Amino acid sequence: MDTTGTHIASGAIFFLLLLCLSSLSIADVIYSPVELFSINCGSNSSLSTRDGRNWTADIKFLSENKDSVAAPALTPSTLEGPYTDARFSHSQFTYSFSVSTGPKFIRLFYSTSYQNFHRSKAYFSVKAGPYTLLQYFNASLNADADDDPDNFLFREYCINLRDGERLNISFIPSTEDSYAFINGIEIVSMPPFLYYTHPDDDITGWPQPVGLNTNPFPIENNYAMETKYRLRVGDQQIPASQDTGMLRSWDVDNKYVTTQSVLSLDIESGIKLRFTKTPNYTAPDTVYRSLRNMGSNGTVNMGFNLTWQLPVDSGFTYLLRLHFCQLDPRIENPGDLSFFIFVQDQLVEDWADVLGWSDKQKGVPVVRQYAVVIPGNQQERLNLSLKMHPNPQSLAKDAQINAIELFKINDPTGNLAGPNPDPPLPQSPKRVPLESSNKKSHGTTMRTLAAIAGSVSGVLLLSFIAILIKRRKNVTVNEKGTSRDNGSLFVPTGLCRHFSIKEMRTATNNFDEVFVGGFGNVYKGHIDNGSTTVAIKRLKQGSRQGIREFKNEIEMLSQLRHPNIVSLIGYCYESNEMILVYEFMDCGNLRDHLYDTDNPSLSWKHRLQTCIGVARGLDYLHTGVKQVIIHRDVKSANILLDEKWEAKVSDFGLARIGGPMGISMMTTRVNTEVKGSIGYLDPEYYKRNILTEKSDVYSFGVMLLEVLSGRHPLLHWEEKQRMSLANWAKHCYEKGTLSEIVDSELKGQIKPQCLNKFSEVALSCLLEDGTQRPSMKDIVGVLEFVLQFQDSAVNYEDSSSHSTVPLSDCSENTGSSMTSDGDRSNGRMESFVLIPDDVFSETKNPKGR
Missing domain, CATH: 2.60.120.430 (Galactose-binding lectin)
Known part of the structure; x- marks a missing residue:
């Protein structure tokens, strides 16, 4: 059973209007199980946990116990439960329970690190009566795939026992040199027809068949x-x-x-x-x-x-x-x-x-x-x-x-086992079955949130199957063992390097230290004999969900060259691995300098310069290449900062190509499934399913407000008016109370005229009608103007008087001031002139570019 959870997409801004609070209703009757066995395997003592469980020693339940041993976990678990000790054996061992007739939960608990039992040799099967629960199962591979820091695994099953049956649970090593083990077993009675179909129910009470199954399908005992x-x-x-x-x-x-x-x-x-x-x-x-x-x-x-x-x-x-x-x-x-x-x-x-x-x-x-x-x-x-x-x-x-x-x-043979996740190395242990069976083998820190919408109309499952079969037939393997979907990745020669998995392991010391995580994991690595530091992003092994984004980012980034776009150095697509290699960004991402961080806060001037860099990068995507590129995931977490604090737009996995340059925005719109991140999605995009570069402009406007306020775009625990940063900013602007949204770290740093103009450009990005939003080129001009005026302000309070990050913090090689376009940011204006009405050219002429 999957137990991990990551915060994921919720982009619309609405909560139900609720009436006054009242106390929770509590069910009148709590179910009391007839049997409850909680077994602390491998331990001679009982264990009580705060959830009310009493974990008893396992020895009296062992009916078959040839050469089994108990061993303590290598690292004490931070979780309560049966994770400190385990029962191990290179031979089959069995637990036997005398239980009443009826359905039961069987729960298996695992912790995977032990000193004298190597993780790679834990391949085994688990059988409960006539059912195969796990087969050729490796707990470590599954724990690694779940990215569980405690190496904790949990599996739950339902079986129905007939009259006079004992419940026997056997653990069977799968190879001659492998072993089986278990940390904890729990057996709990359940109501007879909680999940199983009551025999007196008519057909209307049975589960409704879906897909290839067209016959009534009761869940029989x-x-x-x-x-x-x-x-x-x-x-x-x-x-x-x-x-x-x-x-x-x-x-x-x-x-x-x-x-x-x-x-x-x-x-x-x-x-x-x-x-x-x-x-x-x-x-x-x-x-x-x-x-x-x-x-x-x-x-x-x-x-x-x-x-x-x-x-x-x-x-x-x-x-x-x-x-x-x-x-x-x-x-x-x-x-x-x-x-x-x-x-x-x-x-x-x-x-x-x-x-x-x-x-x-x-x-x-x-x-x-x-x-x-x-x-x-x-x-x-x-x-x-x-x-x-x-x-x-x-x-x-x-x-x-x-x-x-x-x-x-279970299938007709009584099997419930599926495949293991793909191992990190291509070779697997030699399999010498100790049991006769014809069953099949048993087989994510960057935050990335995808919002994917499907079609309203139903698609026939048979068509879906045919597409899957066709795709599998198109997968080939070259002589070097590199899996390639549809033949190959399109990467222009000379623009992007291909690395082998061996080079990636060497660069990261066999992926020993996670730098950050999200897409999968990101590691700090060294290539070219250690002379070049890189960021290595490794997709979670065995995942098929990110192949499109992986290929998209390679094909997109390998052709982009701009000082405000992160550089892709190369990729590895081999042995079920999908890895991207980028230039290393010493100062991390923008979000980690705004909120939920121990990093010192960025000064207002530094924030302005960062926004200008991002705007330039997006303007390049929209107007500086042959075809419009729409990023689709503009947010502070996807803005990286190098050792000189220069901002670079990153993460092009969701990017889409629009139309050729030189034609109107309204004719470059793309019909596409909705993708993006919580709080940043253009409402025009997700309501109409039509994507234009103005969707990036909307997301950039939200990011500007993030920079100004130092808070999340959405805070579900806030009162309704402040829940959405965009809505709160609009409300404060209309009331003339913009200072309410300003980050407390920026107190005294922002000239009032600069605050007004910065807020105006941010809110103009959030206009409901995308054609009325400014272009990124216009936004660059306005933000540069705001920065120049901020520099010229006589009463500007130097950022050194605040808890702001010094420019030397992220690199020993630089102590210079961060500038935008040479020394422009150090220029002085003798007077301030209000932004002219026609600065937003595309607002006045939506079709103009």
């Missing part, structure tokens, strides 16, 4: 399932101790949402939840007190879907459970809010109406279930997509959901 995702909408995980009695953990869904959306948290509408459609142990009350929606607030959002992408193993059927509860005070009657639901681009609900499902009663949780076939050979990972879209006939144009659960169902 001879199925075993693996919990792949249990996701709630919210700002934090619901821990096991706060579940309804079954010790389930509810992760947040942020990592998997790929479109702009809104979180409405802690919904308190004075309505007590009533569990009349589903039992009160189905999910904690908290799950139904927060929701994710599209943030429409009455506006028709017909240009994008609310989308989740859930990586899954191919070759299996999945049970998808969607949780809903209507608490919106604006929704009074069935049909007021209805929406479409697509699963794998197939329409499964054309009139999803939560209030209708709950018999016109608010505060009644409901669950919809679907059986989804993901075809394949069990050796690939694909995305299972869930998309929601407003029904145009609905009074409120919106879609909403509270939680998602997804379970993998």
